[in-house]
Amino acid sequence: MxxxxxxxxxxxxxxxYSGAERTGALRHLEAEGLLGAFGGEERALGTWREVMETHYARFLTGELDFTEHRRERVRAFLGPSVSDSAADAWFAAYYVHFEAAWxxxxxxxxxxxxxxxxxxxxxxxxxxxxxxxxxxxxxxxxxxxxxxxxxxxxxxxxxxxxxxxxxxxxxxxxxxxxxxxxxxxxxxxxxxxxxxxxxxxxxxxxxxxxxxxxxxxxxxxxxxxxxxxxxxxxxxxxx
Ligand SMILES: [Mg+2]
Known part of the structure; x- marks a missing residue:
């Protein structure tokens, strides 16, 4: 056989994936004026990665669907009060940069x-x-x-x-x-x-x-x- x-x-x-995520997150955070808000580029990228891993694991167990996991990533990064529509818009803006780096x-x-x-x-x-x-x-x-x-x-x-x-x-x-x-x-x-x-x-x-x-x-x-x-x-x- x-x-x-x-x-x-x-x-x-x-x-x-990791290369596109890194480039996409850097460009998005820069455009949002947030690169300095996390104590430097590497810490911002590290936090974005960590948040992704945490909430992707929740998607894989079925606890969150794909859209919800994206919203939770944004909230974990920016704060719990971000609305669904604001989270969707923020993630979509990141995604444009992410996809450009594919x-x-x-x-x-x-x-x-x-x-x-x-x-x-x-x-x-x-x-x-x-x-x-x-x-x-x-x-x-x-x-x-x-x-x-x-x-x-x-x-x-x-x-x-x-x-x-x-x-x-x-x-x-x-x-x-x-x-x-x-x-x-x-x-x-x-x-x-x-x-x-x-x-x-x-x-x-x-x-x-x-x-x-x-x-x-x-x-x-x-x-x-x-x-x-x-x-x-x-x-x-x-x-
Ligand atoms: Mg893989």
């Missing part, structure tokens, strides 16, 4: 090109489908993937096995025949392994070691790693 398909994480795997990591298209003759491709993201559909289309990559499965519609978020298995079902393949590549060691690689997929940790920063995981530091290493799969005997003939 060789690997027949690759499921991809989106944010910080294909799409440079980019795909330079190793994504070469890796997809190298892997397309031998493997099918899909996407699995802890997000909402409408949001990621628009992003992938805007980035010119949506057509490279057969399916886009997101936690909000699926009702399960990575690292729950149901999330990975739901995406395998969308491809019509058993988990043993599917690789998952993502930037988070626990949420992506360990979660995928636990669900029976071939988990691959894309450690772009190279900051941490995790000897139990299949680890790559760039997507150029992915074709050789997939071809070297010997879980079921001989290496894959494709690659």
């Amino acid at each position: 060789p690997i027949r398909a690759v499921l991809w994480d989106i944010d910080d795997t294909i799409f440079d 980019s795909v990591f330079p190793d994504v298209v070469p890796a997809l090109d190298a892997l397309t003759p031998g493997y099918r491709h899909g996407l699995l993201s802890n997000s909402s489908t409408a949001h990621q559909e628009r992003k992938l289309t805007r980035l010119g990559l949506r057509d490279r993937f057969e399916c886009l499965v997101c936690s909000q519609e699926l009702g399960h978020a990575k690292p729950a096995p149901e999330a990975f298995l739901g995406a395998c079902e969308a491809l019509g393949l058993p988990p043993e025949e599917v690789a998952y590549v993502g930037d988070k060691a626990d949420t992506d690689a360990r979660g995928a392994d636990a669900a029976g997929l071939y988990g691959v940790w894309l450690d772009r920063t190279g900051s941490v070691t995790a000897p139990d995981l299949r680890r790559i530091t760039g997507l150029a290493e992915l074709p050789a790693l997939l071809a070297a799969d010997t879980r079921f005997g001989a290496p894959s003939p494709i690659g």
Whole structure:
């Protein structure tokens, strides 16, 4: 049973989320005259990131929907009295700067090109489908993937096995025949392994070691790693 398909994480795997968030937040805070209000750029960015992580986690558990999580991020940043409409407007203004900074990591298209003759491709993201559909289309990559499965519609978020298995079902393949590549060691690689997929940790920063995981530091290493799969005997003939 060789690997027949690759499921991809989106944010910080294909799409440079952290880079766009940083640039977008800096430009927005500057336009709002708020860069100095948090004790300097780095502290402002750190607070924005921390607030995002806190409220995104609440979105992933289903406690907040996507719109509510954005409003809560604005309130956590500016103060609890911000109205829904003011929060929506503030987030929309940030989003213009965020979106202007969107980019795909330079190793994504070469890796997809190298892997397309031998493997099918899909996407699995802890997000909402409408949001990621628009992003992938805007980035010119949506057509490279057969399916886009997101936690909000699926009702399960990575690292729950149901999330990975739901995406395998969308491809019509058993988990043993599917690789998952993502930037988070626990949420992506360990979660995928636990669900029976071939988990691959894309450690772009190279900051941490995790000897139990299949680890790559760039997507150029992915074709050789997939071809070297010997879980079921001989290496894959494709690659
Ligand atoms: Mg990610």
